[in-house]
Amino acid sequence: MTIAAKLIDIRKDYVLKGETVRALRGVSFEIPAGDYVAIMGPSGSGKSTLLNLLGCLDKPTSGQFFLGGDDVARMSDDQLSYIRATRIGFVFQAFNLLPILTAEENVSLPLELDGVPAAEARQRAQHVLELVGLTARRDHLPGKLSGGEQQRVAIARALVINPAIVLADEPTGNLDSTNSKRITQVLRELVDRHGQTIVLVTHDSAVAEHADRVIFLHDGQIEREELRRPASIQPRRVPAGGTAAR
Numbered sequence: 001m002t003i004a005a006k007l008i009d010i011r012k013d014y015v016l017k018g019e020t021v022r023a024l025r026g027v028s029f030e031i032p033a034g035d036y037v038a039i040m041g042p043s044g045s046g047k048s049t050l051l052n053l054l055g056c057l058d059k060p061t062s063g064q065f066f067l068g069g070d071d072v073a074r075m076s077d078d079q080l081s082y083i084r085a086t087r088i089g090f091v092f093q094a095f096n097l098l099p100i101l102t103a104e105e106n107v108s109l110p111l112e113l114d115g116v117p118a119a120e121a122r123q124r125a126q127h128v129l130e131l132v133g134l135t136a137r138r139d140h141l142p143g144k145l146s147g148g149e150q151q152r153v154a155i156a157r158a159l160v161i162n163p164a165i166v167l168a169d170e171p172t173g174n175l176d177s178t179n180s181k182r183i184t185q186v187l188r189e190l191v192d193r194h195g196q197t198i199v200l201v202t203h204d205s206a207v208a209e210h211a212d213r214v215i216f217l218h219d220g221q222i223e224r225e226e227l228r229r230p231a232s233i234q235p236r237r238v239p240a241g242g243t244a245a246r
Helices: 047-054 077-087 103-113 118-131 147-159 177-194
Strands: 003-016 019-032 036-040 062-067 088-091 165-169 198-201 213-218 221-227
Touching: 003 047, 019 047, 019 062, 019 221, 036 047, 036 177, 047 165, 047 198, 077 088, 088 147, 103 118, 103 147, 118 147, 147 165, 147 177, 177 198
Parallel strands: 036 198, 036 213, 088 165, 165 198
Antiparallel strands: 003 019, 003 062, 213 221
């Protein structure tokens, strides 16, 4: 079994107004490649801190964090920046799309900024827009898309770099129930059909129900884990050129 990410006794402390806040207090777990993990917990439980560490946006105070075979906890800021740009896809509650660019242009932009030729970037953008069911809307500006469609564009943008892992922070938080169900369906299909590894932070238990397992945080520690869908029953296939985790 390939491990996409592994955390060993991760601790994160902050100093606020002269006092030490222990945001994470020894968190350890593994994320197999092709797994779908939801993280839940009350406000202040450490969810955002954990997601920032997984996304290489911050470093732990102590412990080890392996992304694939690399201990990213020991990397320099420049190395972490490269990891974020090439191996991690981000999906946020806010869609963060550029309003003057079409859906396809928004998706291809990260590749073009990284030096990928425009024609290749557009071809890859079209591929991931097809994965999220937006081929017919690829020439539309964000203002002409529904909230659910904009979030699917944001998911496609995260996928276009062929990331090892996708991190989704409350991706349904700004959506109505219908669009929320569509987004959870898209994420589930990316795991089942294309082997994508996804870590989702959510407060919505209905969204978490679609994950393979749920990790509950409380006061910076793992309170419990619940298995929702055993990996052995999931029908996964990875098409050539797809979005499988590396």
